[in-house]
Amino acid sequence: MATPEFVLALRKHIGTAPLPLVGATAIVFRDEKVLLGKRADNGAWQAISGIVEPGEEPADAAARECLEEAGVVVSVDRLALVQQMPRVTYANGDQVDYLDLVFRCTWVSGDPYPADGELTEVGFYDLAAMGDVDHAHVRSIALAMAEDDPATFRGGRVRA
Template sequence: MPTPDFVLDLRRRIGQDPLSLVGVTAVVFRGEKVLVGRRADNGRVQCVSGIVDPQEEPADAAVRECLEEAGIVVRAERLALVQTVPRVTYANGDQVDYLDLVFRCSWVSGEPHPADGELTEVGFRKLEELGDLDADHVRRIALAMAEDDPAHFEGGR
């Protein structure tokens, strides 16, 4: 899915200056496997993620992103991690500061496929097959694995 309209509207007003956005990461489990996909824009392998729309509940955004990007229906089960990520500067120069909300999700139905062009490949992998994930996404998966653990909050200790 392309950049949301509300972000494009903000960009027309502020240009490429840093923009604070709320993002979600969906760590989706299907049995002993986790959903990962290869991003079309930078080739990195990671969990499904996206931007929360205005007035959208973050858990609903995680569910929506899985349907839009991977063509699957999931259920958001719990918040696993709240963190800010280092400032992202996109190829066009736009700068974004994300507050990332990581949700543990469970697969409900559908077979994963690159549904909207944001991913070039997507599927469920065993945990031992995640060698090409960056350390941050491995950590997100690790924190989401425990079904009953409370959410982890960065900072504010």
């Protein structure tokens, strides 16, 4: 997976310290199926996701990631979920705290394929056949299924 240039530049200053980043996840529906990909780095099945670039609209990032990673054009329908992900520590020691913005999307065109090497397999899958998909992604898919529900804001306790 290619690390964005702006992250590499920040890492020169902060080393492996926790870095807060915004991610965009696209839950893409086509008929009764959802777009899933198998990650090249860890073999996990999940929805298409990536880092929002500086100055980029998060919904645009979700659509861009679909085209870059899976070769499909999507329309972004609505925000489905806002969640703080548990801290990720990569093999090189880099730590990242992702704020994940999950969008419901609709397939427009293109046959999915592993377009940029971040995925080894990608396609539209039956919702009933998601046994290998991480629980967090299944939850995101479930929240994105409704076409017009308001966004869900996960967790968080307001403390006085």
